[in-house]
Amino acid sequence: MISLLQRVRQARVEVAGEVAGAIGAGLLVLVCAERGDTEAEADKLLAKILKLRIFSDDAGKMNKSVQDTAGGLLLVSQFTLAADTSGGNRPSFTQAAAPDEGRRLYDYLVAQARAAHPQVATGQFAADMQVHLVNDGPVTIPLRVAPAAG
Numbered sequence: 543m544i545s546l547l548q549r550v551r552q553a554r555v556e557v558a559g560e561v562a563g564a565i566g567a568g569l570l571v572l573v574c575a576e577r578g579d580t581e582a583e584a585d586k587l588l589a590k591i592l593k594l595r596i597f598s599d600d601a602g603k604m605n606k607s608v609q610d611t612a613g614g615l616l617l618v619s620q621f622t623l624a625a626d627t628s629g630g631n632r633p634s635f636t637q638a639a640a641p642d643e644g645r646r647l648y649d650y651l652v653a654q655a656r657a658a659h660p661q662v663a664t665g666q667f668a669a670d671m672q673v674h675l676v677n678d679g680p681v682t683i684p685l686r687v688a689p690a691a692g
Contacts, residue, residue: 565614
């Protein structure tokens, strides 16, 4: 699974002019399931997201996680993270999971996040979304959890 984490002061997702999900300070996480991903990759990704120390402590060092700060999580599906641009000017998305599988893994990730963290909001899978954010820092971190070899 691929994700892009952005530390935010606030973020929201709108669909058709309506707010689908919003958070204050925390992490906006764009998420893409790739072919071959399973619940195991989603679990590893969530564990890393929740424990990644990218929030400042009292000394101003990045030493706290979103859990430590009780920040929000805004999880937004984004298959375009799987873009392959090596073959020309039009990206290929063949590495992204098929839509049904992508939705299943996204829904699984959201359910696991809600079980593990008190403040979780989402976008809407496969919708035309407008994402609004105030990036804090800015701190933007790509994160990938590859399927286990086997």
